[in-house]
Amino acid sequence: MNGWYEAIFVNPWPWWAGGLVIGLLVPLLYYTENTALGVSTGYGSILKALLPRTHLSWLNSKTFADGPGWRLFFLGGMVVGAFVSARLSGRPLTTPEMGLFTATVSWTPLALVAFFGMGGFLLGLGARVAGGCTSGHSIHGIANLHTSSLVATIGFLATGILTTFLVRVFILGGGA
Numbered sequence: 001m002n003g004w005y006e007a008i009f010v011n012p013w014p015w016w017a018g019g020l021v022i023g024l025l026v027p028l029l030y031y032t033e034n035t036a037l038g039v040s041t042g043y044g045s046i047l048k049a050l051l052p053r054t055h056l057s058w059l060n061s062k063t064f065a066d067g068p069g070w071r072l073f074f075l076g077g078m079v080v081g082a083f084v085s086a087r088l089s090g091r092p093l094t095t096p097e098m099g100l101f102t103a104t105v106s107w108t109p110l111a112l113v114a115f116f117g118m119g120g121f122l123l124g125l126g127a128r129v130a131g132g133c134t135s136g137h138s139i140h141g142i143a144n145l146h147t148s149s150l151v152a153t154i155g156f157l158a159t160g161i162l163t164t165f166l167v168r169v170f171i172l173g174g175g176a
Contacts, residue, residue, distance in 0.1 A: 010089040026139060033070065038136030039078075040127035042071035058128070104172045130155070 022037075029037050045068040048059045083093055096102065096109065107115070127133040130152045132141070138156070141149020168174040 009085060022139065026143070036136055036140040037074075038133050038140070039075070040124065040133035040136065042068075042075040043124060043127075045069070045071040046075065100172065101167075 026037060029035060041063060044059060045064055048054070048064040049068050049072075051059065054060065087093060096112070098112075102112070130137065131148070132152070134153070134156050137146075137149040137152040142153060
């Protein structure tokens with residue numbers, strides 16, 4: 001394989017390259033769609049498509065009036081892109097391995113699904129309570145000088161650090 005193929009599809013990108021792509025995508029999306037890039041809004045769009053007659057006020061807002069639109073392709077692209085990237089880099093299409101976590105714990109597949117499913121549920125709930133997901137607040141909100149986004153981002157980081165510590169100590173058996 002040649003160098004550019006491996007750099008794009010096989011090897012992990014350096015942090016600054018991912019940041020550069022996101023940094024260029026943000027103003028492009030504002031320019032073309034007049035909207036912010038956010039994952040939780042995409043999930044809301046899918047939920048609205050599945051529950052078109054819902055009584056949930058946030059799903060009946062202007063944000064979700066036009067259906068999933070481009071957000072469906074955005075979320076689908078994340079999933080499909082992960083599979084394509086795995087295949088192009090020679091990795092299996094799917095794997096139950098999650099690095100240190102699954103190497104350390106000996107949970108059943110059902111326990112892993114329950115644990116990560118609950119984590120996903122709490123993540124979605126937190127995004128709704130905070131009025132947006134981490135990408136929306138951290139990338140767009142702070143760039144637009146929204147104090148609430150700065151507070152939310154500090155909360156995301158503090159909770160992530162605390163959760164990582166708790167998982168390391170109580171689940172992975174590591175020292176403090």
